[in-house]
Amino acid sequence: MTAHSISTKHDERILISEHYKPLGDRIGNPAPLAMGGFATTLLSVSLAMMEFRGISLQTQFIGDLCFVACIGLLISAQWSMLKGDTFSYTVLTAFALFYGGYGATLLPSWGIIDAYGGVDTPQYNNAFGFFVLIWAVFNVFFLIASIQLKALMHAAGVFGFLAGLIGFYTVAYYLCQDVLPFPVPMGDTSAWFQARRERKALNSSSA
16 A cells, blocks of 8 residues: 555545534634624614714614624524524524614605604604613523523522521521510611602692
């Protein structure tokens, strides 16, 4: 067996191993495109929200919202799905739909803002607040899913430790009432609640 034949078989094994690699290991990283579309769109819209350089209308950024962010994040989400990353796929798709929906509300041809009488009307601001609030609730689930279980266990341990200390303090309070000649301060919150009830009753009577 010559050195040439050994080298040829070695190259064949490399090609075969590359061919049979999982698809997720053979495609690129979708994160740069996703984060780039997210960052550029968010920065542009945020500058308009701050009325930087006198710009208050966000119509100019419909292209960023509907194409750079929406389509860019959707493309990145498909890559994440091929890589088998369910969490990244869900997050990227959700933000893509959020940006796309936000951009759609700004389209003049759709007349969404005009239907409410403009952006300065309470009804439009309340409806837009509902839109953002529901997506914020959705993001809470992403936050919970991204926290490591060990961190949650540590947090639960801290709260349990504090609750245990309070429990021992309560035991000392009741024992001092029966055995020791001096009391242990417990604190009385009934006065605070009573004051709130009195203020509420006073406001109701004055109305």
